[in-house]
Amino acid sequence: MRPIKGLRVNVPEIPVEESVVLDADKTALIIVDMQNDFVKPGGKLRVPAAEATIEPIKKLLEKARKHQVMTIFTQDTHYLDDPEFKIWGEHVVKGTWGWEIIDELKPVKGEIVVEKTRYDGFYGTPIDDLLRVHGIQNVIVVGTVANICVLHTAASAALRWYKVYMPLNAISALNDFDYYVALRQVSFLYRGVLVEKAEAIEFRGTGKWRRA
């Protein structure tokens, strides 16, 4: 095999909102795979750009907690000899340091942590059921990797008619092309709303999601 030669692509214009205000009781924040293996130095499948997203995600998480917004953490989870290791090498083996969610974004009691085995956070997990029974209509999707687990989770949400919101400074990819592919797909194909930055997402009112 050889790479396709002479590739040049024009990136279509991607629209982005400066700020949005979402109803706290109809919105969920989904934080995708912010685990040591993906984010931290020494991680097995590190995305160097992920580190810069910790702070914006943390601020959004704090805001969500303040407004009692439902928050779901996905945790990529593999057991030994997972077929995904043929593609990516060994990563996020359950129970290891690399599998754990990073300290800065540790879930607190009452927040939902969903272990997932593939890119799509909805695949084989209770996420759709949880969103549905709690009357959620909007999902804010942040985390890593932009064009892999973030995109598949956002896609899966959009296909179920949840409105997807994605702040530009709270997702990360291995290169610019992958990053913009994710934005283009979310915006154009899934009709999600891209937001300039996580700090520009505000919540209206108070949700029902109490933490213990």
Ligand code: ZN
């Ligand atoms: Zn994986």
